Amino acid sequence: MHILIIEDEEQLCRSMAEGLRMDGYETDTCFDGEEGLELCMTENYDLILLDLNLPGIDGLEILRQFRTFNTNTPVLILSARVQIQDKVEGLDLGANDYLTKPFHFEELEARIRSLTRRTFIQEDVCLRCSRITFDTRTREASVDGTPLALTRKESALLEYFLLHRNRIISPEEMIEHLWDGSVNSFSNSIRVHISSLRKKLRTALGYDPIQNKIGQGYICLLYTSDAADERSSVDLGGRRIIKKKKIKEQKGNSTQ
Numbered sequence: 001m002h003i004l005i006i007e008d009e010e011q012l013c014r015s016m017a018e019g020l021r022m023d024g025y026e027t028d029t030c031f032d033g034e035e036g037l038e039l040c041m042t043e044n045y046d047l048i049l050l051d052l053n054l055p056g057i058d059g060l061e062i063l064r065q066f067r068t069f070n071t072n073t074p075v076l077i078l079s080a081r082v083q084i085q086d087k088v089e090g091l092d093l094g095a096n097d098y099l100t101k102p103f104h105f106e107e108l109e110a111r112i113r114s115l116t117r118r119t120f121i122q123e124d125v126c127l128r129c130s131r132i133t134f135d136t137r138t139r140e141a142s143v144d145g146t147p148l149a150l151t152r153k154e155s156a157l158l159e160y161f162l163l164h165r166n167r168i169i170s171p172e173e174m175i176e177h178l179w180d181g182s183v184n185s186f187s188n189s190i191r192v193h194i195s196s197l198r199k200k201l202r203t204a205l206g207y208d209p210i211q212n213k214i215g216q217g218y219i220c221l222l223y224t225s226d227a228a229d230e231r232s233s234v235d236l237g238g239r240r241i242i243k244k245k246k247i248k249e250q251k252g253n254s255t256q
């Protein structure tokens with residue numbers, strides 16, 4: 001998930017970005033209103049953290065302009081303004097939540113989880129799909145209850161695939177949501193992360209739920225456990241037939 005932080009207190013901005021990175025989010029940061037407005041109008045973020053007192057353009061003005069063309073992306077206001085009018089104005093302009101500074105990082109994390117889950121209508125902190133469980137709080141994945149050892153990037157990929165299963169995700173979309181602003185092409189290193197996640201899933205599930213659709217992107221198709229059993233028995237059967245055929249061929253060759 002890709003988060004934009006618009007905050008002119010550079011130290012606070014950097015420490016939030018670092019903390020969220022540790023939580024598995026990709027973050028872009030900017031320290032003034034003009035750049036903030038430009039970024040949120042041109043990039044496709046999953047969440048925006050917005051300070052109100054900013055040099056250049058004020059946070060409420062950024063929100064007002066942003067909401068005229070994007071009503072979906074959740075915006076969480078972080079502000080030292082404690083007046084109730086500021087909160088009301090921010091929420092009326094389309095902010096989804098408001099956190100008053102100073103705040104505890106744990107509270108920010110919980111509110112981000114809540115806002116991003118709400119987007120996907122998830123009921124709790126765990127994503128459960130077929131035999132895979134992904135805990136969005138601890139960032140731990142498991143298959144049939146057995147923990148899956150994933151890297152930070154593999155976890156982010158799996159989370160995104162689970163949230164958007166059964167539809168094709170284009171390389172551009174992956175870059176937008178899973179990599180920070182420094183990455184702008186679908187490089188081999190991205191493919192390496194995907195292929196290593198697929199390998200781990202194949203080992204744990206007995207099949208690879210991620211398919212590469214040439215020229216379009218990737219799709220995650222998860223079977224119910226019964227369907228997966230059926231599928232693996234078909235695979236095994238297929239392999240057995242191939243083996244028998246090979247043995248026959250070999251026998252044929254040796255008798256010639």
Ligand code: CA
Nearest residue numbers: 008051053054
């Ligand atoms: Ca500020």
